[in-house]
Amino acid sequence: MSTETRAAVTIDRRTKRQDPQLHTRKATTGDKVVGGTSHVVMAIWSLVVILPMVWTLIGSFKTTKEIFASPFGLPAEWNFDNYVSAWVDNAFGQMFVNTVIVVGVSLVLVMVLGAMCAYVLARFSLPGSRLIYYLMLAGLTFPVFLAIVPLFFILQGMNLLNTLPGLIITYVAFALPFTVFFLFSFFKSLPYEIQEAAYVDGASEWRTFFTVMLPMAKPGMAAVAIMNFLGLWNQFLLPISLNAEKDNYVLSQGMAAYASSAGYALDFGQMFAAVMITIIPVLIVYILFQRQLQGSVSQGTSK
Template structure:
């Protein structure tokens, strides 16, 4: 016998389907809320883990050594700005800071210029051996830096650049070059080829097309790579320790280590924390500035 559905049965079926759909939506919203809440908890914990040591360092930079040992987590009784003066002058942090700015700025400019041009060629121009070159660049990313310091030492020694700031700039550039090319190559490949073709039709040369058309379009990628390179080069310690043993040319990482080790048990911890804050602040400032430019470039590109 064939079952015949009545109008009431059809209504009950439709009502049951609607109920199931609503229950699924409620379950989905509940799962989204649970994921969002757990994500916020994890982010809050991570923010505390990152921000708490930074705040403690800043707070300790205004204390004396006795106050730090007596009550490490208490607020300073008064703001001792002389710790920063002592760190900048007596400990030599000022000269080390200038050396770091010169080395990092020079190497960053060279790295971004050479890396952007190399990435553009690899992304836009087919030539024999392009795959081999890209493979070698990726291999450069996997090569441990401590295995390269000995060859770099002898290369700079033969070139007369050992224990000099230009030699350190060259070493920093070679260190950051593979990552820059690898990152920007993928970015240039995603840019529309029609724009470069239109520029060539209008009579623009390859150099003009690159510098005036394609490079401004790659500003978000350049900003991101600049942030990562700056942080990595500013905090670099192994390369300057091996390749720059002249104390007059020390960078900040070397100067902080030398200041902490030479004083022994009589180290001025207030000045030491002040030097640490001096080392951290430029990284935060550069990151915030470039982050705003990165966000502005992305928004402008999406609107266009």
């Protein structure tokens, strides 16, 4: 550290000692009220979210008789019989595999296509680019249940009705407008100097996008990937309407079919286990990528 820098740091420290208001501010009564109220609301909201999940987790280790006899008590014996029965006997294992295939392939396709579309719309002035962007925005406002009948006949004409590829195509079309809308602002805010420098170094449009611009939009990519994963994993209306083949069921429609078919003879322990099988992957993905999601939100607000 140079002599001038040390002198500047010393002067800054002396200034803070002489005037404490430069780095400290006494909290007012209003600040305390707002802070206390927000903490109370967040605590109540956390309990509303966490307690049902904990109750479902404990219930997944109980029998139906134990659940009705002691809804909030601990199970007499901790075992994974309900999970094994739900996974094997009720075909939730096959449904889980179908869900992973459909959501995984759809997520990869929608992220690649959405990023490429958002990049072109944000970085290039092409005839009709604004119209395409507004059409994407219109896709966000269009209620999905109004498209069920046209989608049904389109997939039927393509011989993709009640198939996993047909469901994948539908998921991609469903998630693409939101992906383009979300990534458009990220690509728009990237500096043009870096793109021009890549061109000067001889990089093609494809190489500039995949090796220079796309890594710079990583926070936005991570955030929209998490949101798309949550939306596609929990999707219910599209598979229940376009995927009537039992061997191709995904978890959301499988759980609904199991609950409706069992009627009053429903095994609630197995049902709770099936719910946990559906929830656990979502929790794992969010826990692993929550830092990227927080980083993208803070980066977006700072811009």
